[in-house]
Amino acid sequence: MLRMSTLFLRTLRDDPADAEVVSHRLLVRAGYVRRAAPGIYTWLPLGWQVLRNVERVVREEMDRAGAQEVHFPALLPREPYEATGRWTEYGDNLFRLQDRRGGDYLLGPTHEEMFTLLVKDLYSSYKDLPLSLYQIQNKYRDEARPRAGILRGREFVMKDSYSFDVDDAGLQASYDAHRVAYQRIFDRLGLDYVIVSAVSGAMGGSASEEFLAPTGSGEDTFVRCTSCDYAANTEAVRVPVPDALDPAATGPAHVEDTPGTPTIASLVELLQERFPRTGRAWTAADTLKNVVVMLVAPDGTRTPLVVGVPGDREVDLKRLEANVAPAEVEAFTEDDFTRHPALVRGYIGPRALGEESASGIRYLVDPRVVTGTAWVTGADEPGKHVIDLVAGRDFTPDGTVEAAEVREGDPCPVDGAPLTIARGIEIGHIFQLGRKYADALELKVLDQNGKQVVVTMGSYGVGVSRAVAAIAEQRADGIGLVWPREIAPAEVHIVATGKDDAVFSAAEELARELESRGLRTLLDDRRGVSPGVKFKDAELLGMPWIVVVGKGLADGVLEVRERATGEKHEVAVEGAAQAVLGLLAG
């Protein structure tokens, strides 16, 4: 039994100054967590209970799925991460340190390398596989912008697991088993979630899905088809590629003076005025916008990249970055333009770029820029544009890239129906790594024919501390937190109000009886605290059931409130424990 009289807790009236999202505000105000440094939090007693409850659910479902729990150190030697390139690729996100002898160490962001080496160390035959291992552990990432409390911290708790199989079919089975386990986990945590296709990013590998908890404060944006079950992180959305056209169907490209057209809109206006087309007005979608950025590789190498997208869309830097990872994207500066005279600011033309050009500058276009499509675009000279520049005839890009913004109503790549867009928190990620790590670290086993084969791996993560924030975020209301029963620090919050000793002893007795029947209770046994303050605290703390022992006691009744709905029930003092149990059983 928890007691408000002794619980290490101070609820706060005011929101923390740096809190942007609901979960952050409420978890701090309700005394669940407290900031120790930017992006680094201390778990206070109630928060720690919630975190441990989430851990328990995760552990039970991973065990049920046949995964075995181990525990790696958080402080890891450099060498394995050097072997896979991640020591460098992680860039500033990696916390690095040296020990007293000058040896290089890191604080583990994820443990692919360590698991791979451990299995290599112990196992050597196909008979040992399949194998799934997991751990629940503190992870470290030196986020550039730690934000939103425990939603994106620099030290956080993650369940990471890894599967090891001898072939692709085995990997698929391990992946599917994790997918089912994750569905069970998030169902039990009372989270609303969507499974979306994801890009693999810095991890390498192929198939990958994310579990997103939809909420306005989520950092991820995802699309869902209004007709089929397609759902994807916007980073992973694949634009439907149109059929190629006949390049000869368009007349020759011609360069024109286009003074006073600093924007796409002004360019379209000029085209409409000076080069009207029959039957079809010029639109921004007829123009090809070439945006130049600087790619920064993990080793610091900087290379210009020009991205061409239809002029009616912006370049989505997050989508771009996800698709050029592990490189990062930086703005192209004044100095950069000076250093690359082939790039005429505002008039970058594709003819100066790409495969066949002499500039050597890489040029990637939106997948809609297929062979035979004609574009109005910069002519590599200030004040001039080129019209009817045909892809595959007048210019050849180095390839395509998914970088154009995705918009509500865009066609679904599966069935063409309109997409909707929403935001969500990434609470889980499942990932077919394939052989990237096993290759780099030489994890092989003997197959049935005695031949050495490289093991294929999956990597799977649940954001355990983040799930706490996601639950808070999705379920909180205007007055406080609302925990699902399995996750709450206590299932029943008993509030004794008034000054009457009888009230306090009745509340105490009820708490004892509920505890003896296996319910976890929090008893507000504080003397000299007003009922108003106690109710406010109970609402803020968010136990799913609140029992008020107070004025009604004289009439032999207690009030039971359901925190989520506000619904109230009167129950007789006589047999109250049984009645409360009945209500909880629903």
Next chain:
Amino acid sequence: MLRMSTLFLRTLRDDPADAEVVSHRLLVRAGYVRRAAPGIYTWLPLGWQVLRNVERVVREEMDRAGAQEVHFPALLPREPYEATGRWTEYGDNLFRLQDRRGGDYLLGPTHEEMFTLLVKDLYSSYKDLPLSLYQIQNKYRDEARPRAGILRGREFVMKDSYSFDVDDAGLQASYDAHRVAYQRIFDRLGLDYVIVSAVSGAMGGSASEEFLAPTGSGEDTFVRCTSCDYAANTEAVRVPVPDALDPAATGPAHVEDTPGTPTIASLVELLQERFPRTGRAWTAADTLKNVVVMLVAPDGTRTPLVVGVPGDREVDLKRLEANVAPAEVEAFTEDDFTRHPALVRGYIGPRALGEESASGIRYLVDPRVVTGTAWVTGADEPGKHVIDLVAGRDFTPDGTVEAAEVREGDPCPVDGAPLTIARGIEIGHIFQLGRKYADALELKVLDQNGKQVVVTMGSYGVGVSRAVAAIAEQRADGIGLVWPREIAPAEVHIVATGKDDAVFSAAEELARELESRGLRTLLDDRRGVSPGVKFKDAELLGMPWIVVVGKGLADGVLEVRERATGEKHEVAVEGAAQAVLGLLAG
């Protein structure tokens, strides 16, 4: 139910090359832990179970004692540790790092500062106290010589707790409550332990006791009185101080040529020959040996220190270091002697040192060197000693220090009876910190009279991962590990031997039945593995009870072995689960 057929485990025949102690050898060979880097270990499935079982016991007893669990980050900001001086004092033992913005961080060795600040943050009145908080967490110390596997690692699991009281009586009560909780914990863990007085070392504060698990491989040495209940870490042993003597009772000091006396023994021989005394032969205990060392303060400042001990004892550097902490002790080099000509190597005389000398060199003596005692010692000139040099008359030390070796048979400081000496592993430490941290970080509360008072604190630690090693160390035998039932990964290890399907299904059925009755089982269901290998594995892994299902099955019997004693029992297959339960119940 755990199954040997799928358990992520490889038992090893050979000891790891770097293993010095039994627990290290066996925990690695039995597949409980595996080295990831020097002093940094991975917990494999069986080891992780054991660690979690120990954690559970610790948690239950801390909760029972009324302490509340929280969880701090391991990655901590520099500032609080700067405020208390520990950022510097910890020297090379602290893992330090910088984040991407150049902010200084450390990996927490213990969390006094953070707890103090948290309580200061939330609490402000005597009414909020007493308070005890704890956490079970990864701790980090960059040990100079990580050794003995998980016995002394650089990343390790510790339960640390902190008590907060308004006055000394409160602190004593909190301290006593922890003492009782620790006794319960170590009793439940099946550890043999001794509670000994300890020095406070770098932690500051006053009363302090250690829980040591006696074992030959322990890093700590402790004494016990053969008559009373006095027990102390040798570092903390206080030498009984004799009464002062009359300085005038001894004739004047006289310097003598003492050629050819490079050792105490040769000096005693020369004294005996050239200056025989009536009634009492010269012994090494008549000489005063002055040993010079270099003290290195945490900020790097180096100061010579001369320690004077009776010539029949060595200086115990560990005792010396414990009593000059946080300074460290280094050897005095050739160069150092050149820089300090007052110190004549081999002939350091106390007259050149201490309070009244001009050398400025600090001189601390053994507590037995009381006023009026006469000594033979160096005369600050090569080849000369001074005889009848009387303490308090001919020289005045700067103070005393406990640095002389403690020997088996030395008198108990309480009752004078002989002391015995043994070695042990420090598994717990309880500590009255007092107001050191509260003062440094200004943790004050209002007392009953509305006056601000500084809070007094205790700090208490249990080496959770070290306890796993200590249990292994104390209980292992020649053939493997032996776990107590509550801590074992499984309570019953069922070994199915032979090729007969009936054997495997009987074993399986028994395992299921025992599990359904709440027993944790490990089933060796491997096919094609010889009985000898299975028995060897079972002995190595160390579950407390081993049930053999094999040849006897035809006659309707199973064999139940007690791992610790080797005792064997035959039980009927019919009702075997009940019989096993009966045996386990003792």
